[in-house]
Amino acid sequence: MNTTPLVSSTAATGQGAGASTPAIKPRPGPPLWLLAELTYRCPLHCVFCYNPVDFAHHDDEISTDDWIRVLQQGRALGAVQLGLSGGEPLLRDDLEVIVAEAKRLGFYSNLLTSGVGLTEERAVALKAAGLDHVQLSFQDSTREMNDFLSHTKTFSLKNKVGKIIKDQGWPMVLNVVIHRLNIDHIDEIIRMAHEMGAEYLELANTQYYSWAFVNRSQLLPTHAQLQEAEKVTEAWRAKLGDAMKIFFVAPDYHEGKVKKCVNGWGSMFMTIAPDGFALPCHTARLLPGLTFPNVKEASLSDIWYDSDGFNRYRGTGWMKEPCASCAHKEEDLGGCRCQAFMLANDPDATDPVCSLSPLHHTVQAAVAEAASVTAQEHPLVFRDPVNSRRLSSV
Amino acid sequence: MGTERCNCIEVRGRVLTALTLQSIPRVSPGFRLQYEPAQECHVLLYPEGMVKLNQTAGEILSRCDGQRSVNEVVAELEQAFSTTGLETDVMAFMTLAKEQLWLSWE
Numbered sequence: 001m002n003t004t005p006l007v008s009s010t011a012a013t014g015q016g017a018g019a020s021t022p023a024i025k026p027r028p029g030p031p032l033w034l035l036a037e038l039t040y041r042c043p044l045h046c047v048f049c050y051n052p053v054d055f056a057h058h059d060d061e062i063s064t065d066d067w068i069r070v071l072q073q074g075r076a077l078g079a080v081q082l083g084l085s086g087g088e089p090l091l092r093d094d095l096e097v098i099v100a101e102a103k104r105l106g107f108y109s110n111l112l113t114s115g116v117g118l119t120e121e122r123a124v125a126l127k128a129a130g131l132d133h134v135q136l137s138f139q140d141s142t143r144e145m146n147d148f149l150s151h152t153k154t155f156s157l158k159n160k161v162g163k164i165i166k167d168q169g170w171p172m173v174l175n176v177v178i179h180r181l182n183i184d185h186i187d188e189i190i191r192m193a194h195e196m197g198a199e200y201l202e203l204a205n206t207q208y209y210s211w212a213f214v215n216r217s218q219l220l221p222t223h224a225q226l227q228e229a230e231k232v233t234e235a236w237r238a239k240l241g242d243a244m245k246i247f248f249v250a251p252d253y254h255e256g257k258v259k260k261c262v263n264g265w266g267s268m269f270m271t272i273a274p275d276g277f278a279l280p281c282h283t284a285r286l287l288p289g290l291t292f293p294n295v296k297e298a299s300l301s302d303i304w305y306d307s308d309g310f311n312r313y314r315g316t317g318w319m320k321e322p323c324a325s326c327a328h329k330e331e332d333l334g335g336c337r338c339q340a341f342m343l344a345n346d347p348d349a350t351d352p353v354c355s356l357s358p359l360h361h362t363v364q365a366a367v368a369e370a371a372s373v374t375a376q377e378h379p380l381v382f383r384d385p386v387n388s389r390r391l392s393s394v
Numbered sequence: 395m396g397t398e399r400c401n402c403i404e405v406r407g408r409v410l411t412a413l414t415l416q417s418i419p420r421v422s423p424g425f426r427l428q429y430e431p432a433q434e435c436h437v438l439l440y441p442e443g444m445v446k447l448n449q450t451a452g453e454i455l456s457r458c459d460g461q462r463s464v465n466e467v468v469a470e471l472e473q474a475f476s477t478t479g480l481e482t483d484v485m486a487f488m489t490l491a492k493e494q495l496w497l498s499w500e
Contacts, residue, residue: 030432032444078432081444108426108439132426133441171424173441199424200441242495 028266028314030078031304034107035085035271036067037282038095042087043116045382048177048212048219050282051087054392056385060275064094066296068101070272073300075105079270082107087274090117096129103130110135112175115161127168134165135202138176138189162196173200178229179212179219180370186229190236194244201244203233205251209283211383213342214391218380220370226254253363256355258335265313265337270304278303280310283338287347313337313347322357323350413464413485413492417499420460425496427455438496445496454487458497464488 040055052058062070071082082102089095090113102109111126111134118134126134138158166172174193178186186203193201205226206212206219221229233248240246252259262269262281271279276294279285284292292309293302304310312318316329323334334340335351343352344359352359381387411417421427426439429452436452438445447455453474457467468481491497 032433078430080428080430080432080437080439081442083442106428108444110442132439135441171441 031270032268033081034074034079035083037085037273038089038092039087039274041091045384047215047380048206049383050210056388058275062276067098071101082109085112096125099129099131108132118161123164123168134170135173172198174198175202178203179206180221183221183225183229187232202247204249214381217370222371252353258332258351258354260332261336264333266310415465417464419458419497419499422498
């Protein structure tokens, strides 16, 4: 999943969130959103995949019983939104068993899938098991994008899966990852989503982690492309009204402002990787000097409330300048730790995406440079186990 | 638009059926209402999202079951909270909830 979770909001007649922060660290709220990355196996080779580049070294998968226990413990802590993701979650034969347990426990379950393998038979079984929604992703590799745009084979496959989804009575939700190679076609992408009968369309501009970071210079759009894409999106919103809700997630490299990553480290989001490691975000394992517990050895409650890994960047006490004295620190929590490590080589630093970071010029330079990169200089690296082993040889 | 016949009002380009005491509201199909003990409130769940409801909103929406009329919901709330005169506030909230697409009625 390339998206950050949709944040809960209080009803219009309600009170706002957030009391003032006392000197003592307040106990964190529950992990409302639990992301189960069931496997790193995947039939696709997306160049913007957020799975860790070294995924081939983590090919252990925890068992069905482990996942059932994770769901039970998560629900007991207060988790309510469950993401079933990967890799490609449909590759797990026990998916229906996991979904059924989620339903029994009262989770709202979301399957985040490429649709490859979602036959009518599988869809019927998942619906019967109680799956609440299927998010179908589009544009899984540059080759597929070209096919899709030229209305060839892939489009008809996705269209077929779209119909299967609708026939089961699920809301039709599409996620399209946007990057330089398809951003100019956003008008056509929105039209196709509408023609498929999508109720929600998420236009998720690539965030630069993992494989997207490796391919960054090919994927970063220019400012002009982004502005045009936003204009096109606005025009469609005005035209469609409530017929299709369109989310446009802008890339933070262009904003000059940081995102409140996962709504705050260890504040409402927990992900469990396929080998059972519990993480506060998809890529936290790349951070130096941190260890994360495994669900085979520790309970979710101990992990969430008491582990060093989850406590490390909670709140604002860990911040360095300029974050520590910044008026925005409670709003954005200094941005993203993984991005700070990747760009500034220091996970405690201000996220260089922030215009107040002393390294912000490096982000601006990356955006400028990407505009002039050619495919010959930096060929795209496709996500697969061979490349994974090559890029992460230790 | 036949406004005299169907008692419709236009809000931001959408035509909404005005709420009456006889209307029978229900939580819209795209949303699931449930009580969450860990958060001590009701929530509305939808694809990858959640709306946290305050107590009032939760009490009202949990009675919007597609069976009870607005009149009945108001009467129940007044009894449950030993008070009177809730009609205006309840109807105002329901109209707001309809604009958010959480509630629907014929």
